[in-house]
Amino acid sequence: MLLVCHLTKQYATPRGPLTVLADVSLSLAPGDAAAIMGPSGSGKSTLLYMLGALEPPTSGQVTLDGKNPFALDPRALAAFRNEQIGFVFQDHCLLPQCSVLENVLVPTLIAKSGGDQVGLARTLIEQVGLADRIDHRPAALSGGERQRAAIARALVRQPRLVLCDEPTGNLDRDTADNVASLLLDLHRRQNTILVIVTHSAQLAERCATRFQLADRGLRRVAG
Ligand SMILES: Nc1ncnc2c1ncn2[C@@H]1O[C@H](COP(=O)(O)OP(=O)(O)O)[C@@H](O)[C@H]1O
Numbered sequence: 267m268l269l270v271c272h273l274t275k276q277y278a279t280p281r282g283p284l285t286v287l288a289d290v291s292l293s294l295a296p297g298d299a300a301a302i303m304g305p306s307g308s309g310k311s312t313l314l315y316m317l318g319a320l321e322p323p324t325s326g327q328v329t330l331d332g333k334n335p336f337a338l339d340p341r342a343l344a345a346f347r348n349e350q351i352g353f354v355f356q357d358h359c360l361l362p363q364c365s366v367l368e369n370v371l372v373p374t375l376i377a378k379s380g381g382d383q384v385g386l387a388r389t390l391i392e393q394v395g396l397a398d399r400i401d402h403r404p405a406a407l408s409g410g411e412r413q414r415a416a417i418a419r420a421l422v423r424q425p426r427l428v429l430c431d432e433p434t435g436n437l438d439r440d441t442a443d444n445v446a447s448l449l450l451d452l453h454r455r456q457n458t459i460l461v462i463v464t465h466s467a468q469l470a471e472r473c474a475t476r477f478q479l480a481d482r483g484l485r486r487v488a489g
């Protein structure tokens with residue numbers, strides 16, 4: 267379970283504290299796919315980074331399967347993120363000098379990983395439809411293919427929680443639909459908790475649970 271209780275986030279600015287989120291609560295279970303929509307600047311990325319333990323809240327709590335990542339020391343926090351959380355950003359963030367296979371393997375280099383990581387990476391690359399592009403560098407991929415590689419990289423540690431920030435924001439409509447199908451398909455297979463920040467109503471409607479972020483608060487609008 268992902269539990270978020272009374273989360274508040276303020277940024278310190280030269281003009282004093284800026285409250286971006288106030289009293290945000292939600293709970294999601296394995297198998298849930300949730301979309302978060304809201305105007306630009308409403309705090310969608312900020313919320314996603316707190317769910318992913320990249321940014322600490324000012325007050326309130328985030329727990330994943332009962333664990334509060336912000337109570338961990340920096341080393342344990344890094345391990346927690348590496349093992350439990352997969353990120354997909356609007357920009358693919360692939361390493362330009364590395365092949366698809368090497369990029370997908372990057373998260374496995376950071377921590378001691380048991381099992382056949384290369385085998386798992388190859389399987390994921392096949393599942394995202396890039397088997398015949400496995401040796402390509404990012405520059406030799408289309409935008410949709412890069413995002414597919416980024417999805418495989420996000421899933422290689424078999425995370426419980428998959429967080430996507432505008433994952434189809436840079437793609438044309440058809441490519442965006444394909445990438446969304448892939449994300450949702452892998453989510454169902456792996457029974458993860460999937461949270462997608464998106465401006466796309468088409469993508470949001472494919473998620474059973476939907477939230478709207480406005481005026482610093484989060485409102486559940488479906489599911
Ligand atoms: N590190 C920061 N310091 C100060 N203000 C920030 C910081 N990061 C984001 N903000 C502000 O917080 C608000 C929400 O930002 P963000 O979460 O990126 O919104 P969204 O993803 O919905 O567009 C914006 O007004 C932004 O300017």
Ligand SMILES: [Mg+2]
Pocket residue numbers: 310311312431
């Ligand atoms: Mg954002």
